Amino acid sequence: MVTEPHFSRVRDDAATAAVCDLLKQRFDDRFTTGASFREQHGHTTTNLKNQMPDGVVFVKNTQEVSDVVTLCNEHDVPVIAFGTGSSLEGHLNAPFGGISIDLSQMNAVVEVHPEDLNCTVEAGVTRKQLNDYLRDTGLFFPIDPGADASFGGMAATRASGTNAVRYGTMKDNVVSLKAVMPDGKIITTASRAKKSSAGYDLTRLLVGSEGTLGIITEVTLKLSGIPQAIAGGMCGFPDLESACNATIMTIQCGIPIARIELLDVMQIRACNLYSKLDLVERPTLLVEFHGTETGVAEQIELFGEIVADCGGSDFQSASRAEDRTKLWTARHDAYWASHELRPGAKGISTDACVPISRLAECVTQTQQDLEDNGFVATTVGHVGDGNFHVLLLLDPESPAEQEKADAFLSRLAHRAISMGGTCTGEHGVGQGKMKYMLEEFGPALAYMVAIKKAIDPKNIMNPGKMLPNLG
Known part of the structure; x- marks a missing residue:
């Protein structure tokens, strides 16, 4: 087991094979190494080459995500979260191999609190699914990135879309998150209260982190009233x-x-x-x-x-x-x-x-x-x-x-x-725009790297994305 931080990954075929064997025993037909599934889960709609994971596991709840991440952490094998596959900058590729964790079966609306104007959904719930569910409540979720993306992915990429000019982006509409961290621990980043002045804002840290710090498994969202x-x-x-x-x-x-x-x-x-x-x-x-x-x-x-x-x-x-x-x-x-x-x-x-x-x-x-x-x-x-x-x-x-x-x-x-702007307003960085991060952030980039190293010292969480020179 590696204990020192390392960011120039070297693929370990033996460790990867061991993890695949253990996942097959644990999940049976919900784990696959089939080429077609692996290619789909390395899917990218950019000009970047498709880099397939070594296996795909279909999880049904947060505990299962934790079990997979814990296992991969023990063997120093990368993990990449997968929602609907609609990202645009190579976020889903597996440049160092590893395990794709498909959250699409985690698609339950956990609870709705209409009087508080918020709800909690699992990461695999999609925008259209939630608004269909809310139809009789007089409420809706306004962020519309175009694709029928899942909320785990929308939060991870800080998505926005056509309604953002009035309703804001995902960072403005996420109240709290449940996430699995690199060591497999499950955390909740905040309460459902409308505001808080307690502690670091871990919610905003994970929103937009593109799966490089943790895997989002539940999202508590602000809702809006359907206009008259x-x-x-x-x-x-x-x-x-x-x-x-x-x-x-x-x-x-x-x-x-x-x-x-x-x-x-x-x-x-x-x-x-x-x-x-x-x-x-x-x-x-x-x-x-x-x-x-x-x-x-x-x-x-x-x-x-x-x-x-x-x-x-x-x-x-x-x-x-x-x-x-x-x-x-x-x-x-x-x-x-x-x-x-x-x-x-x-x-x-x-x-x-x-x-x-x-x-x-x-x-x-x-x-x-x-x-x-x-x-x-x-x-x-x-x-x-x-x-x-x-x-x-x-x-x-x-x-x-x-x-x-x-x-x-x-x-x-x-x-x-x-012009004082950004290389990406909503597509995210992924692999495609890492090369612009230093120009855009300057010395601030070093602090992002420090956060990544502190939270994910083995660099198993979606490695090779967002932050340059981390492998």
Whole structure:
């Protein structure tokens, strides 16, 4: 058993084989070393190579997670948590092998406290599952990352999405966590009280840690009341800068908009092809307003004035649920729709986030970069937060295109950081963006490394992710 901290991992085939044998005895058919399962659990939707774990174990409760982690800790074998597999930066890869712990069967809503506006769910519960469960309570969980992600993964990657401009991100909506730490111990990070001034904020430490400090098994969440009135709408602009300026003015004017999403010309074209729409191909904002009937009407009126001032046109609001659903379904299908622009291409998705005052500048410079390099690409964004995404469509057989794409991704990250922003607003760091961490955090990165070494001295928790030079 290794007792000294070490961060340049060396794969131990004998230890890994021993762990696999013991897990097979313990879990029987809920443990597998089948190649197809292993490949699925190393799945990545980036340009990173799939690095499979040595085995996959399907757990049903927190104690089982603890048993697996304890065993792996004793043998110094890595563990990687798996939820729904929707992460985008290689979070699930196993560069040093190890065991993938699949939490998808931990999918129970543990308890709901409507009077306290919170609930507790197991890590495998998904966003849609919870909101279906809550339907008759008058409450909902607002964070919507697009994919029907699991709450363990959403908390681990500090997810956000289309509603974040009004309701915040996962860090704002997680009350407490239950987690299994690297030594197998089970902890609860906080109570259900609305606030506390006691102790270190372990909840916020684990939210966004990407499984490098512990495995989240239960999440206590804030809930929100379903608005009395909801209205959506869309409007077009002559260029991206005008659309971004309208977004900036909306936020600066204090309009409590629930969603404000940017789609560029190429994305509108893709949505038309994929979702059978007939939208005008121009930079477009999709918006949604929540509140009372009177409040929503006032928000729509103010937003319409801003659109006109920024050169926008054809602002149309929609209060019918079916009309809003059609538009937002098209937005959520944007990733798959984009592939209609170049059939057979591989999509590489990235994101960046900047202060709202630099949004127009960053988006327009990025758009010019795409055009100068001849990329087939789409741009969408949760622009009320200064966050936008670019999807490059590449020939999977062209090393030249991949090399050019890598250079673009690097320029975008550096551009965002230089504007006081971040290399990732919501995709997370994983393997793909480790190389930007020192530039973004400077000396603060050393303290992140110190925390990792103190909590996980053997570096068994999702090694090779987030923090560079740890192996």
